[in-house]
Amino acid sequence: MIDKRIASCANAVANIKDGDTLMIGGFGEAGSPIELIHALIDHGAKNLTVINNNTGSGRVGLAALIENGQVAKMICSYPRTANSLVFPELYRSGKIELELVPQGTLAERIRAGGAGIPAFFTKTSVGTPLAEGKELRNFEGENYVMERSLKADFSLIKAKQADRYGNLTFNKTARNFAPNMAMAAKNTLVQVNEIVELGDIDPENVITPGIFVNALIEVTQPQQESQLVQNGMSYPEINSAKKINQGVKEV
Amino acid sequence: MIDKRIASCANAVANIKDGDTLMIGGFGEAGSPIELIHALIDHGAKNLTVINNNTGSGRVGLAALIENGQVAKMICSYPRTANSLVFPELYRSGKIELELVPQGTLAERIRAGGAGIPAFFTKTSVGTPLAEGKELRNFEGENYVMERSLKADFSLIKAKQADRYGNLTFNKTARNFAPNMAMAAKNTLVQVNEIVELGDIDPENVITPGIFVNALIEVTQPQQESQLVQNGMSYPEINSAKKINQGVKEV
Amino acid sequence: MIQITKKHDIETVTRIGWSREQMAQRCAQDIEDGSYVNLGIGIPEKVAQYVPDGREVIYHTENGLLGMGNSPSADELDPDLINAGKKPVTAIAGASYFHHGDSFAMIRGNHIDVCVLGAMQVSQAGDLANWSTGDADAIPAVGGAMDLVAGVKTIFIITQHTTKTGSAKILTKCTFPLTGQKVVNRIYTDLCVIDVTSKGLVLIELAPGISFEYVQKRTGATLYSAASLTTNAAENTSNKAQS
Amino acid sequence: MIQITKKHDIETVTRIGWSREQMAQRCAQDIEDGSYVNLGIGIPEKVAQYVPDGREVIYHTENGLLGMGNSPSADELDPDLINAGKKPVTAIAGASYFHHGDSFAMIRGNHIDVCVLGAMQVSQAGDLANWSTGDADAIPAVGGAMDLVAGVKTIFIITQHTTKTGSAKILTKCTFPLTGQKVVNRIYTDLCVIDVTSKGLVLIELAPGISFEYVQKRTGATLYSAASLTTNAAENTSNKAQS
Numbered sequence: 001m002i003d004k005r006i007a008s009c010a011n012a013v014a015n016i017k018d019g020d021t022l023m024i025g026g027f028g029e030a031g032s033p034i035e036l037i038h039a040l041i042d043h044g045a046k047n048l049t050v051i052n053n054n055t056g057s058g059r060v061g062l063a064a065l066i067e068n069g070q071v072a073k074m075i076c077s078y079p080r081t082a083n084s085l086v087f088p089e090l091y092r093s094g095k096i097e098l099e100l101v102p103q104g105t106l107a108e109r110i111r112a113g114g115a116g117i118p119a120f121f122t123k124t125s126v127g128t129p130l131a132e133g134k135e136l137r138n139f140e141g142e143n144y145v146m147e148r149s150l151k152a153d154f155s156l157i158k159a160k161q162a163d164r165y166g167n168l169t170f171n172k173t174a175r176n177f178a179p180n181m182a183m184a185a186k187n188t189l190v191q192v193n194e195i196v197e198l199g200d201i202d203p204e205n206v207i208t209p210g211i212f213v214n215a216l217i218e219v220t221q222p223q224q225e226s227q228l229v230q231n232g233m234s235y236p237e238i239n240s241a242k243k244i245n246q247g248v249k250e251v
Numbered sequence: 252m253i254d255k256r257i258a259s260c261a262n263a264v265a266n267i268k269d270g271d272t273l274m275i276g277g278f279g280e281a282g283s284p285i286e287l288i289h290a291l292i293d294h295g296a297k298n299l300t301v302i303n304n305n306t307g308s309g310r311v312g313l314a315a316l317i318e319n320g321q322v323a324k325m326i327c328s329y330p331r332t333a334n335s336l337v338f339p340e341l342y343r344s345g346k347i348e349l350e351l352v353p354q355g356t357l358a359e360r361i362r363a364g365g366a367g368i369p370a371f372f373t374k375t376s377v378g379t380p381l382a383e384g385k386e387l388r389n390f391e392g393e394n395y396v397m398e399r400s401l402k403a404d405f406s407l408i409k410a411k412q413a414d415r416y417g418n419l420t421f422n423k424t425a426r427n428f429a430p431n432m433a434m435a436a437k438n439t440l441v442q443v444n445e446i447v448e449l450g451d452i453d454p455e456n457v458i459t460p461g462i463f464v465n466a467l468i469e470v471t472q473p474q475q476e477s478q479l480v481q482n483g484m485s486y487p488e489i490n491s492a493k494k495i496n497q498g499v500k501e502v
Numbered sequence: 503m504i505q506i507t508k509k510h511d512i513e514t515v516t517r518i519g520w521s522r523e524q525m526a527q528r529c530a531q532d533i534e535d536g537s538y539v540n541l542g543i544g545i546p547e548k549v550a551q552y553v554p555d556g557r558e559v560i561y562h563t564e565n566g567l568l569g570m571g572n573s574p575s576a577d578e579l580d581p582d583l584i585n586a587g588k589k590p591v592t593a594i595a596g597a598s599y600f601h602h603g604d605s606f607a608m609i610r611g612n613h614i615d616v617c618v619l620g621a622m623q624v625s626q627a628g629d630l631a632n633w634s635t636g637d638a639d640a641i642p643a644v645g646g647a648m649d650l651v652a653g654v655k656t657i658f659i660i661t662q663h664t665t666k667t668g669s670a671k672i673l674t675k676c677t678f679p680l681t682g683q684k685v686v687n688r689i690y691t692d693l694c695v696i697d698v699t700s701k702g703l704v705l706i707e708l709a710p711g712i713s714f715e716y717v718q719k720r721t722g723a724t725l726y727s728a729a730s731l732t733t734n735a736a737e738n739t740s741n742k743a744q745s
Numbered sequence: 746m747i748q749i750t751k752k753h754d755i756e757t758v759t760r761i762g763w764s765r766e767q768m769a770q771r772c773a774q775d776i777e778d779g780s781y782v783n784l785g786i787g788i789p790e791k792v793a794q795y796v797p798d799g800r801e802v803i804y805h806t807e808n809g810l811l812g813m814g815n816s817p818s819a820d821e822l823d824p825d826l827i828n829a830g831k832k833p834v835t836a837i838a839g840a841s842y843f844h845h846g847d848s849f850a851m852i853r854g855n856h857i858d859v860c861v862l863g864a865m866q867v868s869q870a871g872d873l874a875n876w877s878t879g880d881a882d883a884i885p886a887v888g889g890a891m892d893l894v895a896g897v898k899t900i901f902i903i904t905q906h907t908t909k910t911g912s913a914k915i916l917t918k919c920t921f922p923l924t925g926q927k928v929v930n931r932i933y934t935d936l937c938v939i940d941v942t943s944k945g946l947v948l949i950e951l952a953p954g955i956s957f958e959y960v961q962k963r964t965g966a967t968l969y970s971a972a973s974l975t976t977n978a979a980e981n982t983s984n985k986a987q988s
Contacts, residue, residue, distance in 0.1 A: 002536050002558045027808045027845075028831040029824060078888040081831065088884050100885050103807065104849030104892030111846040112371070116610030116653055118390040120363070120371040122853060123895040127872075127926035130891065139369040139399075148390075165560070165569075165596040169455065172842055173809045174825035179844040183611060199595030204420065205456045206598035207844070209568045211538050211560070211613050224824055253779050253801045278565045278602075279588040280581060329645040332588065339641045351642050354564065355606030355649030362603040367853030367896055373610060374652040378629075378683035381648065416803070416812075416839040423599055424566045425582035430601040434854060450838030457841035458601070460811045462781050462803070462856050475581055 004166045005195060006215040009039035012189045016040060016154055021049040023110065023150075023181040024062060025157035028054060028081065029225035031174035033158040033191045034061045036217070038235050040156070041068050051075040051110070051150060053103060053177060057083035058229030064236070071096060075150070077103035083229050102130060105147055107180055112149035114183025114212075119148050155185035158222065159208070162192040163199075166213025167206045175207065182212040191219045255417045256446060257466040260290035263440045267291060267405055272300040274361065274401075274432040275313060276408035279305060279332065280476035282425035284409040284442045285312045287468070289486050291407070292319050302326040302361070302401060304354060304428065308334035309480030315487070322347060326401070328354035334480050353381060356398055358431055363400035365434025365463075370399050406436035409473065410459070413443040414450075417464025418457045426458065433463040442470045519692040519709035525660050527552040528707075529618060529690045532658065533559055537615040540564065540650060543587040545660045546618035560596075562614055564646040566605050569597025586646060609646070610653040617654035619647065621661040621689075623676040626723040628686040628698040630659065631678035644681075651682035663691035663720055670722035672696070672703065693717050696725070707732040762935040762952035768903050770795040771950075772861060772933045775901065776802055780858040783807065783893060786830040788903045789861035803839075805857055807889040809848045812840025829889060852889070853896040860897035862890065864904040864932075866919040869966040871929040871941040873902065874921035887924075894925035906934035906963055913965035915939070915946065936960050939968065950975040 006012045013036060016022070022040075026032030041064055050071050056063030065071060067086040079087050079098060090096040101109065102124050112120055121144035125131045135146040157178040159168040168190065170178060182188045195218045257263045264287060267273070273291075277283030292315055301322050307314030316322060318337040330338050330349060341347040352360065353375050363371055372395035376382045386397040408429040410419040419441060421429060433439045446469045520528060522545050530552035533539055540562045541547050553559050561570040563585040570585060571592035578592055585591045593599075600608075608614060623631040630651055633644045651657055664670055672689065689696040694717050695707040703721075705714060706728040718725050763771060765788050773795035776782055783805045784790050796802050804813040806828040813828060814835035821835055828834045836842075843851075851857060866874040873894055876887045894900055907913055915932065932939040937960050938950040946964070948957060949971040961968050 001556075002560065028827065030808070030827050030831075031825070078886045080884045080886050091884055092882065098885070100887060102887050102891040103845070103889040104853055104896070107845035107849045108366070108368070108853075111607075114611050114613075115359070115607035116612060117359070117371050117373060118393075118395055119388075120368050122368060124853060124892045126895070128891060128923045129877075130887065137370075142369075144369055163596055167596060167598055170842075172455075172823060172826040172836070173806070175842055175844050176809050177845045180846045183607065183613070197595075202456075203567075203569065203593055203597040203599050204423075204458075205453075206600075207455075209598040209600065209608070210596070211562075211568055211608060226824060252799075253803065279584065281565070281584050281588075282582070329643045331641045331643050342641055343639065349642070351644060353644050353648040354602070354646040355610055355653075358602035358606045359610075362850075365854050365856075366850035367855060375610060375649045377652070379648060379680045380634075381644065414839055418839060418841055421599075423580060423583040423593070424563070424585075426599055426601050427566050428602045431603045434850065434856070448838075454810075454812070454836055454840040454842050457843075460841040460843065460851070461839070462805075462811055462851060477581060 003164045004210070004213055004216045005164055006217050009035050009191065009217050009219070010042065012036065012215045012217050013040045013043045015187070016043060016045045018045050019047045020045065020153040021051070021151070023051045023152040023155040023185055025155070025176065025178040025181055026052060027173065027176040029057070031158050031170070031176050031178055032061055032225055033156045034223050034225055035219045036156045036189055036191050037061050037065055041065055041070070041236055044070070046070050047072045049073040049075065051152060053077050053106065054081055055079040055084055055087035057081050057225065058085060059234035060228040061225050061235070063087070064234060066090065066096065073097035073099065075099040075101060075106070077101055077106050100130060107177060109147055109150040110177065110180040110184045113151040114180060117149055119146050121146055150184060152181070152185040153187065155181040155188040157181055157188065157190050159190050159192040161194050161196050161201060162190060162213070162216050163196055163201055163210070165198065166190070166210030166216060167201050168192070168208035168213065169201060169205060170207055179208045182208045187214045188212055189215045189217070191217050191222065193220060193222065194218065254415045255461070255464055255467045256415055257468050260286050260442065260468050260470070261293065263287065263466045263468050264291045264294045266438070267294060267296045269296050270298045271296060271404040272402070273302065274403040274406040274428070274436055275301055275303045276406070276427065276429040276432055277303060278424065278427040279308070282409050282421070282427050282429055283312055283476055284407045285474050285476055286470045287407045287440055287442050288312050288316055292316055292321070292487055295321070297321050298323045300324040300326065302403060304328050304357065305332055306330040306335055306338035308332050308476065309336065310485035311479040312476050312486070314338070315485060317341065317347065324348035324350065326350040326352060326357070328352055328357050351381060358428065360398055360401040361428065361431040361435045364402040365431060368400055370397050372397055401435060403432070403436040404438065406432040406439045408432055408439065408441050410441050410443040412445050412447050412452060413441060413464070413467050414447055414452055414461070416449060417441070417461030417467060418452050419443070419459035419464065420452060420456060421458055430459045433459045438465045439463055440466045440468070442468050442473065444471060444473065445469065519712050521692070523548060525690050525692060528695065529658055529660055530554070532688070533557065533616060538562055538568070538613065540609070540614050540617040540654060542617070542619040544620045546620060547587070549618050562608065563591070564605050564609060564650070566600050566602060567593060567597060569594045606646070606649055609649050612653055612655055614654045616656045616658060617650045618658045618660060619650065621659045621671060623678050624659055624661070624672050624686050624689055625676045626674055626698070626703050628684045629676050630657070630681045630686050631676040632681050634679045636679050647681050651685040656687045657685050659686050659689045661689065661691055663693040663717070670720060673722035693720070697728070702726055704728050705731060708734060710734040762955055764935070766791065768933050768935060771938065772901055772903055773797070775931070776800065776859060781805055781811070781856065783857050783860040783897060785860070785862040787863050789863060790830070792861050805851065806834070807848050807852060807893070809843050809845060810836060810840060812837045849889070849892055852892050855896055855898055857897045859899045859901060860893045861901045861903060862893065864902045864914060866921050867902055867904070867915050867929050867932055868919045869917055869941070869946050871927045872919050873900070873924045873929050874919040875924050877922045879922050890924050894928040899930045900928050902929050902932045904932065904934055906936040906960070913963060916965035936963070940971070945969055947971050948974060951977060953977040
């Protein structure tokens with residue numbers, strides 16, 4: 001019997017260890033698995049390497065994970081945003097490492113990690129500081145830089161619908177990095193708005209096949225990062241059991 | 252105004268030149284754009300390099316294109332099938348060149364061609380004759396072979412639905428190489444069962460975005476290769492205008 | 503294995519060891535619940551029908567489907583829904599379609615648990631040759647075999663223990679062009695089950711009525727006996743085969 | 746460009762050349778019917794509203810949408826539907842969503858026709874610097890800029906001709922860290938339109954009332970005058986701007 005449904009976000013993140021590499025989905029708040037991230041803050045795993053396009057905003061979600069001192073290194077393309085309070089300060093004081101990667105190279109390195117490709121060549125970043133120290137190679141008169149794949153111990157992503165096999169669909173541009181990250185991790189944990197019956201998702205419209213998914217947690221009414229930020233919320237302060245479990249249906 | 256609909260298969264293939272490299276969709280008959288291939292036989296372009304998983308069956312479609320002497324070289328993973336009559340004879344008599352590529356490496360080389368990646372590394376074929384002459388490289392204790400991307404002047408593919416922007420959906424396993432090939436060619440010609448209105452295809456379910464498509468030809472009732480083979484048909488013999496235009500709706 | 507004995511001009515054909523169906527059945531015991539499995543053409547295809555009840559297994563076919571079902575009935579038949587052997591199939595509830603790029607990312611990226619394939623030759627190091635005899639006149643054709651052996655976590659081989667002419671297929675070193683190096687995990691033949699280990703080929707189970715020596719004689723590499731070697735009683739298994 | 750004149754302690758602020766809106770408008774004339782276009786944050790975003798009527802243009806946003814529409818009304822707003830600047834947008838009929846891997850395959854694979862970006866510096870060779878001043882204390886952030894300039898067929902830059910303090914931004918060589926080498930095709934400033942050619946920077950159009958010499962004085966590289974250099978009469982264009 002294949003049933004990837006897990007009772008709670010806490011159960012889902014329980015096996016994350018100190019020093020693990022995590023991919024966390026989302027482009028800004030779109031696709032950010034905020035309930036899973038908050039469960040990881042409760043869990044407390046430290047010295048993490050986190051791969052995400054950004055570094056979160058305000059003092060909730062990814063930003064709160066960083067503020068809580070759990071992240072040793074960020075691999076991302078755009079570590080500052082309008083509401084980015086936490087990362088800049090830690091970075092300037094040398095308390096967090098940063099590997100800056102062009103956004104498309106980041107996506108392709110993740111895709112390569114999931115596709116069994118240890119390295120590939122791209123024109124992106126040739127002649128810029130981000131190509132320094134990397135192998136250059138000429139193909140048919142053009143220079144390319146060699147980029148290595150990225151893999152993770154866990155991916156934490158957010159989806160719209162799932163069935164018990166772990167087949168996923170996403171909502172609009174919240175799809176972003178999730179399908180690639182789901183492929184590149186040993187364990188992919190998914191918070192999903194709705195778990196449906198097998199066969200409810202048309203096989204033609206499955207975006208992430210279940211083979212890439214390890215655990216599903218239904219969170220029917222996920223919190224919205226921008227609203228929490230707007231309301232000046234922070235995590236773990238907002239961690240009353242009631243609030244966090246809102247919308248989490250036990251299965 | 253963006254309207255990629257073209258009146259006929261003949262118009263669509265008109266700009267294919269002698270010596271061009273073509274990608275032709277399909278895994279066996281599933282996804283094979285047989286009406287476009289027959290139009291290419293009528294067109295007569297010669298000395299073509301054709302990329303397809305197979306070499307066709309019987310004496311119709313891709314096999315007929317080869318039999319008609321238009322193909323100088325095949326790049327494929329599996330050039331023989333139960334009904335493969337044409338290719339083996341030509342190959343044994345040295346009249347056609349063959350580049351044999353593992354199926355997944357073929358798919359990834361095409362994907363790389365469309366994604367701006369000139370080369371990548373894979374474990375597939377290491378230690379086998381198909382890795383001979385290719386660069387080997389060790390990453391973290393494992394050997395990988397470097398594979399180059401594939402690009403084409405034209406891709407000829409078959410889809411289920413399209414809108415005038417060229418957004419495509421496919422039918423079941425007929426999807427196979429088509430989405431990758433659509434990305435890897437300068438010109439992608441699509442025979443499609445049904446052209447629908449903009450907005451009829453849910454943006455979440457578009458498999459090939461229109462940006463990868465150059466021409467759409469509606470062929471509402473495409474011929475089925477296996478039936479033609481079973482009936483002992485051959486092309487161009489079956490080329491009565493009536494038969495070929497069956498199901499082709501003029502737009 | 504078919505043994506032909508000539509006596510007074512009367513040929514007696516005796517089947518010794520497991521039949522094709524029994525080989526598939528034996529292999530199927532090792533397909534775990536919840537596995538993602540790719541089955542090659544031929545005997546490997548038969549494995550699906552023998553997976554023990556109560557195990558849910560998802561079948562992948564590299565042309566672009568996860569959740570392959572049974573053969574279609576006449577009215578379910580769609581020439582656009584086929585497997586890697588180009589035969590019509592169906593899709594189960596919970597299936598998904600994808601393109602070749604994604605399908606082989608699944609394979610190459612180590613996501614498929616088990617692949618069951620046929621073999622021409624297997625070496626004691628786990629090298630596999632199953633795509634070409636190297637014959638200059640043959641049309642070379644590889645399909646997805648090299649991708650599967652390079653990328654799938656566990657490779658099971660189902661093969662007759664020797665060729666039709668009685669030559670060993672399990673060898674110190676393959677003589678045919680390789681499909682992959684050090685890729686095979688376990689071999690199911692008509693005579694036995696062999697694990698490929700870092701110490702060499704370890705015989706873990708014998709078909710009914712077959713002895714270690716009988717197998718070794720027909721193998722072109724040294725076999726080691728597993729401490730836990732299972733010997734199946736002849737009568738027991740022939741009963742099973744009839745049931 | 747804002748000119749500040751001091752006379753008897755009275756500051757007179759005069760706008761010379763094109764406004765931000767007019768720069769976007771000028772650039773929009775060069776977006777062809779049927780183009781696939783990616784617009785950067787800031788002035789480039791404004792280009793969409795000035796594309797001449799009758800041209801159908803499809804907007805790509807690298808976070809995963811082709812067919813981006815206008816800003817949403819309050820009830821259309823979905824925090825899951827945003828552009829690369831993380832602002833809410835809509836999707837047109839005929840749009841498609843895709844993941845980052847596919848979105849940047851679209852970019853890197855030369856499928857997008859035009860990208861319009863801002864600049865800190867542009868060199869006469871078409872090098873672009875628009876992501877970092879190299880300041881050690883700054884948080885470096887690059888986003889998709891390097892992918893876009895490496896992969897999109899045509900790169901248009903919209904920028905003020907000089908910095909706020911009057912320093913040249915168009916230079917023999919960039920001093921800031923590069924976003925890409927030899928990537929810029931055309932530059933739209935408040936003073937003029939410049940093509941980056943293999944022979945150097947060719948001035949093809951002047952804003953109303955601006956002379957070649959005026960532009961050259963504010964440019965850190967040699968400008969060449971196009972044979973077909975367009976000089977816009979001051980009164981004509983100010984009328985245009987009011988219409």
